[in-house]
Amino acid sequence: MRALLRAVSLALCASLLSAVRASSQDAAPPPAGFNEARHEDAPYVVLLSLDGFRHDYLDLYPTPAFQRLAREGVRADRMIPTFPTKTFPTHFSIATGLYSENHGLVGNRFWAPEREAFYSISDREAVEEGTWYRGEPLWVTAERQGMRTAAFYFVGSEADVGGVRPTRWKRYDASVGNSARVDTVLAWLAEHPGTRPHLVTLYFSDLDDAGHDHGPESPQAAAAVAGVDREVGRLLDGIAALPHADRVYLVVVSDHGMLRAEAARAQVLDLSRFPGVRMVEGGPYATLVVDDGGPERLPGLRDSIRALLPEAEVWLRRDVPERLRYSADPRVGDLVILAKAGATVVPPGRMPTRDAYTHGWDNAVPEMAGIFLARGPLIAPGQRIAPFESVNVYPFLAHILGLDPAPVDGRLDVLAPILGKVAPGARPGR
Secondary structure: OHHHHHHHHHHHHHHHHHHHHHHHHHHOOOOOOOOOHHHOOOOEEEEEEEOOOOOOHHHHOOOHHHHHHHHHOEEEOOEEOOOOOOHHHHHHHHHHOOOHHHHOOOOOEEEEOOOOEEEEOOOHHHHOOHHHOOOOOHHHHHHHOOOOEEEEOOOOOOOOEOOEOOOEEOOOOOOOOHHHHHHHHHHHHOOOOOOOOOEEEEEEOHHHHHHHHHOOOOHHHHHHHHHHHHHHHHHHHHHHOOOOHHHEEEEEEOOOOOEEEOHHHEEEOOHHHOOOEEEEEOEOEEEEEEOOOOHHHHHHHHHHHHHHOOOEEEEEHHHOOHHHOOOOOHHHOOEEEEEOOOOEEEOOOOOOOOOEEEOOOOOOOHHHOEOEEEEOOOOOOOEEEOOEEHHHHHHHHHHHHOOOOOOOOOOHHHHHHHOOOOOOOOOOOO
16 A cells, blocks of 8 residues: 555656646746747848959859859849948948948948047957947847847947847957858758748958959959859858758848059048048048038038049038938048049058059949849749849848838838749748
């Protein structure tokens, strides 16, 4: 009898313990880093940015992987970057769907009068401080709606924009090779669906480095294109091997192009003759901050500087042409100077002794344009589309992922028409 009572007691205890555990599990919040259940059927997007990949590299050099991507999906004639055509502003426009005058990154370096401080891409503390950034990057949109994301580099992904970072993000380290980056992205995509990121960003800098150092039509640029093409091929093959490959989109973009800056066309702007005026940025474009004299001084300064720079436009910020979308933010400065393509504006002591290669000119200059290619379950193969502005990428990707987008400057109707064919087993976004 004692043995029977003991067995019953043990069974009751085990049953109660099991019930307590189950109750505890039911009451616990969802684990951090997991997708909400409503995103179970959402597609996956890999957004790869190739810094400095000029639009015509696809035709100048052999690119079998890029050509495969174009055959299986869509290629734009070129993607028009926002102004200024510099790495940080243009990348953040892709991420947010906003022009630089609205997202706050008005240059790679700028003065923020509301903070009385400089932002610079070389300032690690500023780069990772979310209050510098406005707008809502796509990964923040996703995270706020319960969808997990991961970033193997992208401008803004290192900062807590609006208090939010990607679930997984990496501090930029140029020494990490592209192969390692691709391997990590493929590993993320192979995870259990609960933790698998639905949006993954990836970034390569090879073409920007080669372009700056040697020029767009150099052997070094050709080698960089070949190397990037190999990694895009590995990425395509790795995605194709996934059991859920029919739910993955690959979108490849670049932020800007590259052009020769001719030493003979460099224009020196000596501001020592204009007390209280300082140059914040110089090169293909320049921004000036006027500390002394008040608004009434600005028109006279503009006219005087115009007379000194025959190969440049000089505007008060409020008069910058609307098409450049570069007048709304005081961070732009008080005067904006835009050199003609191939010419530059430099301070004394910075006069170049030889031609160089750079970017930053008017975004209407063809050599400043980047690329856009994409493939995925709803994208009809073999499409070629006309040039479009990069701010339209955000609403397009938000639509694919089934997210409610933040307010943006871009429009969904620009890229929505490429979603023409539903592949077998595809799960469209909203």
